[in-house]
Amino acid sequence: MKLVRRKAAVLLMAALLVGGCAPGGGSGTGTAPPGGASTPAAPAAAATITIKDFDYGQPITVTPGAVVAVINMDSAPHTVTAEKDKVFDVDLSGNGATGTFTAPSEPGTYPYFCVYHPNMKGTLTVE
Numbered sequence: 396m397k398l399v400r401r402k403a404a405v406l407l408m409a410a411l412l413v414g415g416c417a418p419g420g421g422s423g424t425g426t427a428p429p430g431g432a433s434t435p436a437a438p439a440a441a442a443t444i445t446i447k448d449f450d451y452g453q454p455i456t457v458t459p460g461a462v463v464a465v466i467n468m469d470s471a472p473h474t475v476t477a478e479k480d481k482v483f484d485v486d487l488s489g490n491g492a493t494g495t496f497t498a499p500s501e502p503g504t505y506p507y508f509c510v511y512h513p514n515m516k517g518t519l520t521v522e
């Protein structure tokens with residue numbers, strides 16, 4: 396883990412050096428970050444549910460069929476399981492495990508829960 400982070404730092408350094416040497420840079424006023432900062436990388440998740448302390452956090456709203464990312468910060472495993480016909484169901488082991496599911500294509504409100512801890516409840520709104 397440490398090694399990876401260090402490698403990333405080195406790469407970042409290299410990128411910065413390259414950027415610094417690029418022509419046209421220098422003393423410009425309010426230089427925009429080098430291109431691509433706003434380009435969505437790959438099929439990015441429309442929203443993220445962060446599970447922490449046995450809580451799903453704020454309810455989220457997404458468009459039909461959107462990809463929803465889930466991250467489980469707890470050490471315990473959790474799921475995001477739709478109450479209605481399990482139209483979505485993702486199981487996450489603990490300690491930062493991530494997963495994704497596809498939001499239903501039908502607009503509506505989708506309550507979900509954790510199969511391991513049924514007192515955990517959240518709501519996904521599709522509209």
Ligand SMILES: [Cu+2]
Pocket residue numbers: 472473474509510511512515
């Ligand atoms: Cu749980």
